[in-house]
Amino acid sequence: MSDTTTSGRHARHDKHTIAVMGNPNTGKSTLFSALTGTRQKVANFPGVTVEAKIGTARFENSELTVIDLPGTYSLSARSPDERVATEALLGRIEGTPKPDGVLIVLDASSLDRNLYLGTQVLEFGLPAVVALTMMDVAEARGITVDAKKLSETLGVPVVVVNAPKGRGLDELKSTLHRTLHHPGKPLELPYPEDFTRGVGTLHENLCDLGVELGFKPTRPEALRLLVDGAGPFFEECEEVGGESWTRQFFEIRERAAGGRSLSMVEAQTRYGAIGGWMRDVKQTETREGRTKTDVVDGILTHKVWGSLVFILAMGLIFQSIYSWSGPMMDAIDGGFGALGDWVGGMLSEGALKSLIVDGVIPGVGGVLIFLPQILILFLFIAILEDLGYMARAAFLMDRLMSRFGLNGRSFIPMLSGFACAVPAIMGTRVIEDRNTRLTTIFLAPFMSCSARLPVYVLFIAAFVPETKVLGFLELQGLVLFAMYWVGVLAAIPTALVLKKGILKSKVTPFLLELPSYKAPRIKAVARTLLDRGGSFVKRAGTIILAVSILVWAAGYFPHSQRVDDQYDAEIATAEAPYSESVVKFDPETDPDSLMAKFLEADEAHDARVAALAEEITDDDALETAVADSKKKRNAAMAEIAASSTEATQALNDYVAWKELSEARGEIENQRAGHHLENSFLGRAGHLIEPAVKPLGWDWRIGMAAIASFPAREVIVATLGTIFNLGGDQDEESDSLREVVKDARRADGTPLFTLATGLSIMVFFALCAQCAATLAVMRRETNSWKWPVASFLYMTGLAYVAALVTYQVASAWGA
Amino acid sequence: MSSQTLDKLPIGASATVLDVAGEPALQQRLLEMGVLPGVQVSIVRFAPLGDPIEIKVMGYSLSLRKSEAAHVTVSA
Ligand SMILES: Nc1nc2c(ncn2[C@@H]2O[C@H](COP(=O)(O)OP(=O)(O)OP(=O)(O)O)[C@@H](O)[C@H]2O)c(=O)[nH]1
Numbered sequence A: 001m002s003d004t005t006t007s008g009r010h011a012r013h014d015k016h017t018i019a020v021m022g023n024p025n026t027g028k029s030t031l032f033s034a035l036t037g038t039r040q041k042v043a044n045f046p047g048v049t050v051e052a053k054i055g056t057a058r059f060e061n062s063e064l065t066v067i068d069l070p071g072t073y074s075l076s077a078r079s080p081d082e083r084v085a086t087e088a089l090l091g092r093i094e095g096t097p098k099p100d101g102v103l104i105v106l107d108a109s110s111l112d113r114n115l116y117l118g119t120q121v122l123e124f125g126l127p128a129v130v131a132l133t134m135m136d137v138a139e140a141r142g143i144t145v146d147a148k149k150l151s152e153t154l155g156v157p158v159v160v161v162n163a164p165k166g167r168g169l170d171e172l173k174s175t176l177h178r179t180l181h182h183p184g185k186p187l188e189l190p191y192p193e194d195f196t197r198g199v200g201t202l203h204e205n206l207c208d209l210g211v212e213l214g215f216k217p218t219r220p221e222a223l224r225l226l227v228d229g230a231g232p233f234f235e236e237c238e239e240v241g242g243e244s245w246t247r248q249f250f251e252i253r254e255r256a257a258g259g260r261s262l263s264m265v266e267a268q269t270r271y272g273a274i275g276g277w278m279r280d281v282k283q284t285e286t287r288e289g290r291t292k293t294d295v296v297d298g299i300l301t302h303k304v305w306g307s308l309v310f311i312l313a314m315g316l317i318f319q320s321i322y323s324w325s326g327p328m329m330d331a332i333d334g335g336f337g338a339l340g341d342w343v344g345g346m347l348s349e350g351a352l353k354s355l356i357v358d359g360v361i362p363g364v365g366g367v368l369i370f371l372p373q374i375l376i377l378f379l380f381i382a383i384l385e386d387l388g389y390m391a392r393a394a395f396l397m398d399r400l401m402s403r404f405g406l407n408g409r410s411f412i413p414m415l416s417g418f419a420c421a422v423p424a425i426m427g428t429r430v431i432e433d434r435n436t437r438l439t440t441i442f443l444a445p446f447m448s449c450s451a452r453l454p455v456y457v458l459f460i461a462a463f464v465p466e467t468k469v470l471g472f473l474e475l476q477g478l479v480l481f482a483m484y485w486v487g488v489l490a491a492i493p494t495a496l497v498l499k500k501g502i503l504k505s506k507v508t509p510f511l512l513e514l515p516s517y518k519a520p521r522i523k524a525v526a527r528t529l530l531d532r533g534g535s536f537v538k539r540a541g542t543i544i545l546a547v548s549i550l551v552w553a554a555g556y557f558p559h560s561q562r563v564d565d566q567y568d569a570e571i572a573t574a575e576a577p578y579s580e581s582v583v584k585f586d587p588e589t590d591p592d593s594l595m596a597k598f599l600e601a602d603e604a605h606d607a608r609v610a611a612l613a614e615e616i617t618d619d620d621a622l623e624t625a626v627a628d629s630k631k632k633r634n635a636a637m638a639e640i641a642a643s644s645t646e647a648t649q650a651l652n653d654y655v656a657w658k659e660l661s662e663a664r665g666e667i668e669n670q671r672a673g674h675h676l677e678n679s680f681l682g683r684a685g686h687l688i689e690p691a692v693k694p695l696g697w698d699w700r701i702g703m704a705a706i707a708s709f710p711a712r713e714v715i716v717a718t719l720g721t722i723f724n725l726g727g728d729q730d731e732e733s734d735s736l737r738e739v740v741k742d743a744r745r746a747d748g749t750p751l752f753t754l755a756t757g758l759s760i761m762v763f764f765a766l767c768a769q770c771a772a773t774l775a776v777m778r779r780e781t782n783s784w785k786w787p788v789a790s791f792l793y794m795t796g797l798a799y800v801a802a803l804v805t806y807q808v809a810s811a812w813g814a
Numbered sequence B: 001m002s003s004q005t006l007d008k009l010p011i012g013a014s015a016t017v018l019d020v021a022g023e024p025a026l027q028q029r030l031l032e033m034g035v036l037p038g039v040q041v042s043i044v045r046f047a048p049l050g051d052p053i054e055i056k057v058m059g060y061s062l063s064l065r066k067s068e069a070a071h072v073t074v075s076a
């Protein structure tokens, strides 16, 4: 290499990797974000980080790769979450670099328990730095921690940090930088002699086995294996060492235990040592009275008030989703409508215009319109998580969940399922028991996720009257609430069957820390909202855009010229009886003509009627008001007509033009409908029509359901595209809601009735139309069995439920 | 000294843990979470449906089911 200065700089530019470890909810992710600046979800619920996140921090010339691990209480690998932590520490996770050191995060407000994991990690002897968080919380509780003494005791540097306030970060970076250049020294604890001897014997035994294992096991690993006596490492050794090894192993365990259980020996040794250190390190000043968390918990987990607050909070969320989003949704709707008109005006007729105006704009707009509701839902979830309420929800719900063979921990994934099944399924990793976890994974998609919301909102807005029940509850909100229950009600028997049958398991421990409440931080909540909103928009911009285009193409092609010719001829026939001035009249090109003046008067009347319909609820009063408006219009028209003979002639022309316009519109609708019916999508719809007819659907709805396989919310976009292509649109209101209301069957009866609307909503509440969910299920269960079973089961259930809904609702006359 | 199990204590009561039993996974989990012989625990409250219980141990709040608390022997 010729350039020595560059290579010299390279030599000094060193790279290290550290793993961040600590108990759940101690501020690891917050610290990670502060160090690396990477966006990452931070929340105040134990076990939020279910995957290791990686980021890069810079200090002077060195680069530090930081791995944010899920919080664990111990290295004994019982839940998948903890296994991730241990394996990452040992550098055994594929795609994750082996850490050169550890950053141990300790919560100063419960230092004793935090040190349990802390000492386990320190025994591995990697270069380590301790970050002491939550000093402010500790102080508020009258606990003072002497960081210097702690550092002397543990033999590693201890840095006090407050990541939310940005304190101590520079010192932490420079300490890490310094420490990583020196080898670490394993912490030694005063285990009983039998135990220490047992660890030594097992270690030797494992080293002999090492050749076959493919790696050299360390002494702390031997310790873990000795105590845990189970887990993936144990199984590996058993396989390699065979029966004789297993026999030896249990003999070693027996001798090491000395009459007690090995976990008891480990816990008593660790907590014994920790207790001794704490006399020097920690000062506790007994405070009179209760902490803020105690006071708040007195209400939030109270028998009566707690349950009430819980139900109210859930109710409030659903009501707000419904009532707050209105203005924002109208704005988005209006914006896309205007965009469509504007773009449509610039393009000439043809496939491209159809693609953009009928495919892309309504497709994407129809999905983006739900952004406000999704943001409101995530706003609540983010606040509750950050507040620390989610753990209380698990506490409140455990009894109920255990009736269905689940536990309180299943509650959070289930609740997240109301936002999206994908993070919900990932969140099940905090559940220790495999069968409970699988049951929860299978049930999570039953919760009504935000992608179903568009379907509900569309059909509720179109078919459920805007009235109030009991004077203050919106009926529409109530129906929405009920739709959310459909999934829950289907999930309950499913859970019972699963847990009694295939996924039977013994009752699993439910030990859950209830963290202290923390004021939700606007920044963290805002970041979650941005992330979620952003990924939703990205989804709308990619998958949904692609699907809109595909669906449009399937509904547009093959665009036969013969059909066009046929309708062109029909239009010519319709125009034949009229004079040229009537046929050629176009209000946009001659806005100043006399005919345009009549049109203006007519439109003014229409506008008045629309306004009156909003204002007046009484039918008779409305009729009188409309008649008045009509009189006004007729008077205005008569006045113009009386002004000259030309004007009188123009009035006749105008009336003729209106007649012709209607006839033309009718023909255009037929043309579009004909094209759609002939299209690939139309043929597919016809093919399945016999199967969906009993659900009250026609071939178009069936076709929309097929098209929405990749993602449920696509049905809204698909319906928008289909009905725009179908030309069922009218100029006054092109919002999808109106389009759906106006859609007709071939015999002219409305396509969507309340019964059809309910049947579609129930179908989408229960079906498994979400490729992302199925993919994540496959990943988390490591088998195709579960996603396939889930798809078949949910689709079958959705079909039957929609069938029953339609038949019952139409028998009731809905 | 008489003894009883943790699930039998009333709200507000404090006691010292004497022994922790149960099947290995549960026992290990309890010990790791700081419920071990010699440690002070107090009952904070019961969940609205009567189960689980919230206890204070080592300065933090832990929730556990009655069936689990039944494996913890405490001084009365
Ligand atoms: N008062 C105070 N709060 C803090 C401090 N550090 C972090 N927090 C808050 O603690 C909460 C939990 O922080 P996280 O970073 O999500 O904790 P975590 O350790 O990553 O949690 P898991 O991923 O669930 O294991 C957040 O609300 C943080 O704002 C601190 O030093 N003082």
Ligand SMILES: [Mg+2]
Residues within 6 Å of the ligand: A028, A029, A030, A042, A043, A048, A049, A069, A070, A071
């Ligand atoms: Mg985290």
